[in-house]
Amino acid sequence: MKISRKVAGTIAVGVAAALVLGGCTNRNEPAASGGSGEGDGQLTIAFVPKLQGIPYFEAMNTGGQQAAEELGFEWLYQGPTTADAAAQADIVRSFIQQDVDVLFVAPNDPDSMAPLLQEAADAGIVVATTDTDAPDSVREVFVNQASTQGIGEALTDALMEAMGGSGKYAIVSCGETAANLNAWIDVQEEYTASEYPDAEIVDIVYAGEDQAQATQLATELMTANPDLTGLVGECTSSAPGVAQAVSDAGRIGEVFTVGLGTPQAMLPYLEDGSSSASILWDVEALGYLTGWAGVQLAEGNEFQATNDVSDTLTGVEYDADTQTLLLGPPTIFTAENAGDYDY
The missing domain is CATH 3.40.50.2300 (Response regulator)
Structure with missing residues (x-):
């Protein structure tokens, strides 16, 4: 797994400093131009969902924020207000211009997103997908919720x-x-x-x-x-x-x-x-796994066949042939257990 050209010069110092200091800024809007964190060496991981504002992707955002707090990186989250591929593409272009370190997308239209992921990769950004794949693209991993x-x-x-x-x-x-x-x-x-x-x-x-x-x-x-x-x-x-x-x-x-x-x-x-x-499935855990995967990609760490992500998220499988991290089997919610979850 390769380290992006941009990340290579800053990641070792940036992540180490962030972990030591425990500092992490979580924002729900993309940074202004030039705000990718390179000035202070902090790793920036951006996630563009299909749609912002619905409980599902807000729960993923919560999980990503938790990973950022625990692992010491900056989590950026923004999606379109309607499930529109063109609007989503505009946000992806914005993150490319901001020169983030790692870019995750849940594409509304995988085929139209593929050229933009190529553009991001050409700019030295590590690109990946989560929740929804773009298999015919240059993405380095797909963080999959269940088979x-x-x-x-x-x-x-x-x-x-x-x-x-x-x-x-x-x-x-x-x-x-x-x-x-x-x-x-x-x-x-x-x-x-x-x-x-x-x-x-x-x-x-x-x-x-x-x-x-x-x-x-x-x-x-x-x-x-x-x-x-x-x-x-x-x-x-x-x-x-x-x-x-x-x-x-x-x-x-x-x-x-x-x-x-x-x-x-x-x-x-x-x-x-x-x-x-x-x-x-546990949507917050999917967001956490996304953030964790972004750190591994940026640092150039190889995914193992099974990965212990956190104390509560263990045994996450990785398929090297398809470059897919699998959160786990689906969960069946009924009237008896749905109330146990807060999203």
Whole structure:
């Protein structure tokens, strides 16, 4: 694993000084031009989420901030206010201009993001992805929340348990070009066909990262398919959206929903039965792992097959062939355990 041209001259002194002094500045806006921390030798790690302001990415930000405090680097966080690839690209360009040390992106559109990651790498910035990959790019690592197969199968199994293993269901996804969502849907289609032959996916629609739009689309799906008995919300905005649609329609117990929702957002739906389960992972831990991975990349440390990241985050697997760090298996949130989480 190589050290970037820019980091090579400052990282050893900068990280050591930061660890000794325990100083760390956390900001939720990018620094002004020239504010990458090179003046004081502090390592800067920037993260550009798909969308800023939703609970999921704010929880990732919290985890990144915690890593910054404990490991001694500056964590920069900014994303677009809508899930727009062009707006996200503008923020990436801003971080390139600021000459940050490490740049993580959760791309809305992996293909259009790839040239920008190349531009950042050419400028000596270490580039990586987290939450969502851009596999056909120069990114040095992908920090993955859970395996694609594990997520797709867990979503399907949870819904089929609620539906009794048969029936028709539809998927309300978010961004049409989101690589992670599309990969999970591929698994759901294959796994449903092979393991639940009496079940059928009748439609897949896209709501962007808009919860209200997800509710509207789910309502339309139930109207267009009177025999529909299941809905999947494929991201943290559509999971509560589809549950809200079932509640609004007065069809709790007739149409079952599962999705990828944050625990607190899903808790009322899990409690009233409009959602049967939420499949996710420890989002704050994903943010922490992202920050930790950035330090390893900047220092030129090789990832091991298994990595002990912190006292509470151990055994994180690394696949050298795909350059992927895997947080771990997905977590199933229900009415019984969702209240144990504060995001």
